[in-house]
Each structure stands twice: as C-alpha cells, then as structure tokens.
Amino acid sequence: MTTPVGLEDQVYPFIRRFAPGLALSPDIDIFEIGFMNSLLAMRFVIFIETTFGVSIPDEELDIDNIRTPAAVAALVRRLSAAREP
Amino acid sequence: VSASPQSEAEVAALVAAIVDPAATTIDRDGRIPRELIDQLAACGWFGWNVSPAYAGSGHDDNALGRRHALVGSACSAVRAVLTAHAMVCAAIERWGRDDQRVTWLPALARGHALGAFALTEPEHGSDASAIATSFNKDKDGDGYRISGRKCWITGGTVATVFVVFGRVGDSHAAALVPADSVGLSIRPSAQLHGFRGAMVADIDLDDVAVASAMMLGRPTATLSFVVAHALELGRLLVAWGAVGMIRTLLSLTLSHAATRRQFNARLLDHQLVQRRIADMTAGLRAATLLCESASRMRSAADPAGALEGVVAKYTATRAAREAAQSTVQILGASGLREGVAERFLRDSAVLELIEGSTEISQIIIARSAALAL
Numbered sequence: 001m002t003t004p005v006g007l008e009d010q011v012y013p014f015i016r017r018f019a020p021g022l023a024l025s026p027d028i029d030i031f032e033i034g035f036m037n038s039l040l041a042m043r044f045v046i047f048i049e050t051t052f053g054v055s056i057p058d059e060e061l062d063i064d065n066i067r068t069p070a071a072v073a074a075l076v077r078r079l080s081a082a083r084e085p
Numbered sequence: 086v087s088a089s090p091q092s093e094a095e096v097a098a099l100v101a102a103i104v105d106p107a108a109t110t111i112d113r114d115g116r117i118p119r120e121l122i123d124q125l126a127a128c129g130w131f132g133w134n135v136s137p138a139y140a141g142s143g144h145d146d147n148a149l150g151r152r153h154a155l156v157g158s159a160c161s162a163v164r165a166v167l168t169a170h171a172m173v174c175a176a177i178e179r180w181g182r183d184d185q186r187v188t189w190l191p192a193l194a195r196g197h198a199l200g201a202f203a204l205t206e207p208e209h210g211s212d213a214s215a216i217a218t219s220f221n222k223d224k225d226g227d228g229y230r231i232s233g234r235k236c237w238i239t240g241g242t243v244a245t246v247f248v249v250f251g252r253v254g255d256s257h258a259a260a261l262v263p264a265d266s267v268g269l270s271i272r273p274s275a276q277l278h279g280f281r282g283a284m285v286a287d288i289d290l291d292d293v294a295v296a297s298a299m300m301l302g303r304p305t306a307t308l309s310f311v312v313a314h315a316l317e318l319g320r321l322l323v324a325w326g327a328v329g330m331i332r333t334l335l336s337l338t339l340s341h342a343a344t345r346r347q348f349n350a351r352l353l354d355h356q357l358v359q360r361r362i363a364d365m366t367a368g369l370r371a372a373t374l375l376c377e378s379a380s381r382m383r384s385a386a387d388p389a390g391a392l393e394g395v396v397a398k399y400t401a402t403r404a405a406r407e408a409a410q411s412t413v414q415i416l417g418a419s420g421l422r423e424g425v426a427e428r429f430l431r432d433s434a435v436l437e438l439i440e441g442s443t444e445i446s447q448i449i450i451a452r453s454a455a456l457a458l
Contacts, residue, residue: 017389
C-alpha cells in the first residue's frame with residue numbers, strides 16, 4: 001500500500017522534530033539547515049521508506065533526491081509509479 | 086544451529102556456563118578460543134540480528150540489545166566481537182543487494198563467516214568522513230582496486246570478511262572484502278589497555294581487487310549510509326554492553342559491602358559507600374531505560390532514535406566507567422587483583438572512546454539541543 005505524498009503532514013514533521021522553529025517550504029535545502037548529518041541522512045532515507053511504503057533502490061540513493069521536501073515528494077511519486085503501473 | 090533461537094534465559098545460562106568462566110583467560114591471552122566461538126556460533130549467537138529468511142533469529146533491537154547486555158556483563162571482548170559482526174550483518178541486510186544477502190548472510194548468521202567493520206584509519210578516527218582509503222576504478226575489470234590502511238578493527242584477526250570503507254573521488258564507498266583477498270594483510274594491533282581479547286587488528290590494503298558485485302550500496306556524497314546505519318547499531322550495542330557491565334559491578338559491590346566489616350559496621354552501612362552504591366543503582370536504571378527507549382525508537386524507524394542512541398551510549402558508558410571506579414574503590418586492593426573489577430575498569434575506558442567518544446557524543450547532544458530552541 002503506497003501512501004500519497006504529503007509534505008505538510010509527513011515530510012515537514014520530520015524536519016520540525018529537529019528544527020522546530022524553522023519556516024518550511026517545498027524548496028528548502030534540508031542539508032543546509034544545520035541539523036542534518038550522516039546519521040540523520042541515513043535515518044531520513046529509512047523514514048521516507050517507512051512513511052511512504054517505498055523502497056529506495058541503490059541508483060536513487062542520492063542526496064539530491066532527498067535534499068528538499070519537493071525532491072522527496074518527486075522521488076516517492078517516481079518510486080510509487082514504478083511499482084504500481 | 087539450534088532448531089529454534091535461544092531464549093534470553095538460555096543465553097544467560099550459556100553466558101554463566103561458558104563465557105564468564107573464560108573471560109579472565111580471554112583477557113590475559115588476548116584472544117577468544119576458537120572452540121568458544123564455534124560453540125556460540127552453534128547456538129546461533131552470530132545470527133541474532135539476521136532475518137530468519139537468512140538463517141538468523143531476527144531479533145528486534147531490544148531483544149538483541151538485552152542479549153548483548155548479558156554477554157557484556159561477563160566479557161567485553163566476546164560482546165565486542167559479536168557487536169562488530171552484528172554491524173556487518175545489519176549493513177549487508179539493509180544496504181546489500183539480493184545476491185550479496187544470499188551469499189553472505191546465512192554463512193554470517195551461522196558463524197561460518199565472521200564479519201569485521203573496517204572504518205578507522207591511522208589518521209582518521211572520530212572524523213570518519215575524512216577517511217583516505219581509495220577505491221580506484223579497475224582498468225581491466227568492472228570493479229575497483231582498494232588501497233589504504235585501517236587500524237583498531239575489532240575481530241579483525243579472526244574475520245573472514247571485512248566491510249571496508251573508503252572514497253571514490255569525492256564520494257564515499259563501501260565494499261565487502263574477504264580476508265583472504267590478494268593484497269590484504271592483517272596483523273594484531275598493539276595491545277590495548279582494555280578489550281584485550283577482542284582480537285583487534287590493523288589491516289593494510291595494497292591494490293586489493295574488488296569486483297563491482299562486492300560493492301555495498303552506492304557511492305554517496307555524504308559519509309556512506311552504510312557507515313551511519315551500522316555505527317548507529319554499534320553505538321546502541323555498546324550502550325547495552327555497558328548496562329551489562331554495571332549490573333555485574335553493582336552485584337559484586339553489594340555482595341562485598343554486605344559482608345565486609347570495617348569500624349564495627351558493614352561497608353554497606355557507611356554513608357560514603359552508600360553514595361557510590363546509590364549512584365551505581367541510579368546509573369544502571371537510567372542506562373537501561375535509555376537503551377530500551379533507543380532500541381524501541383530504532384526498531385520503529387523513529388528519526389529521533391539516532392539522537393536517543395547517542396544519549397543512551399553517552400549515559401551508559403559514563404555510568405559504567407564510574408561504576409567500575411566505585412567497585413574498585415569499595416573492594417580495595419582485592420578489586421585490583423586480576424578479575425572482573427579491574428578488567429571492567431580497563432574495558433570501561435575503551436567504552437568511552439569507541440562508537441562515538443564521550444566528547445563527540447557531547448557535541449551531537451548539545452548541537453541538537455541548540456537546534457530545538
């Protein structure tokens with residue numbers, strides 16, 4: 001079951017857990033905010049997989065694919081489309 | 086491997102029967118006897134965190150951690166080798182390809198293959214993203230050639246396969262490298278103050294050929310996800326190991342303090358002794374609850390679990406160090422005779438350095454506190 005991508009209710013809460021006061025937008029660079037480190041980048045990948053019920057294959061495991069909330073949404077849409085023709 | 090995974094009580098019984106009695110010798114000899122490794126392997130200990138689909142017992146983080154606490158309560162060396170192996174298993178199961186899982190996981194789960202985690206280098210410890218080991222495209226084949234030096238690799242002298250980390254240009258990469266690869270040489274590291282039985286090795290890689298099928302995950306711009314994921318598990322299991330050590334130290338201290346009399350009173354009735362016992366008891370409780378919390382969060386893929394793991398490791402290892410100091414202080418000279426108290430005093434010093442030192446943990450905790458403002 002693939003969950004529809006929701007920035008407001010799914011991706012933003014992840015960011016707010018670490019940077020509660022930050023004004024968020026679809027194009028904010030998560031890696032420039034200051035909370036992201038290699039540990040959290042890995043956690044973010046697992047969070048995306050768990051939250052949206054997708055599996056991110058090796059060739060999509062690129063920081064640019066998770067750099068902004070909009071990029072995350074696009075990645076999830078892409079993976080969901082590939083899975084459910 | 087046993088038909089069904091051992092229960093926690095069975096693990097505890099085996100720790101008492103064969104790990105605890107061997108611990109002093111393991112420390113003195115600087116090695117875990119092969120027969121002991123084989124016995125533990127036959128009981129499924131090397132497959133605790135591997136899925137049943139690959140011949141493991143598939144324990145979640147809490148069940149895995151509680152087992153590492155049991156082992157750690159008797160012998161840090163055995164616990165450390167199991168932890169490094171668990172990190173390798175986790176790395177392959179989470180980031181490896183299907184063929185890598187099928188090839189390696191059943192052998193690792195059964196303990197027929199032993200894994201070690203080759204990240205640290207002579208010039209790069211805490212600053213792991215600066216590692217210099219190079220992966221160069223093989224001119225003749227489709228793989229890479231690895232050159233570099235690794236040091237302080239737990240379980241390195243007995244490992245059959247290493248997860249080796251390095252860089253491909255500006256990116257970070259990881260590969261599975263069998264210990265018998267041409268160009269790979271292993272030698273025991275200089276003897277350490279603690280963890281003497283953990284068979285720690287230094288490894289030289291001199292133009293070691295690695296097929297592309299052995300690459301683990303894809304090269305990434307940040308420190309490899311493989312590193313972050315495995316270190317997160319390692320940190321949690323180190324914390325659980327510290328919990329086990331504190332349990333042993335507290336019980337040793339209590340039995341001594343309840344029977345030893347000085348100044349016409351049991352040590353237990355002296356208030357300065359009571360203060361140490363209170364701190365050990367509270368430290369054990371805090372460390373246990375943090376480990377449980379971090380384990381649950383990690384199993385639930387909670388993003389805040391990464392920080393909880395750092396807090397758990399920081400708290401548990403400091404508490405273990407303090408507990409070992411208290412035990413020796415209360416036992417007096419007898420605590421410094423060869424045995425568990427002095428061994429844990431040395432081992433707990435190592436706990437504060439590995440898998441994110443106390444100072445690195447402080448930086449991570451303080452930075453995240455500042456961001457939450």
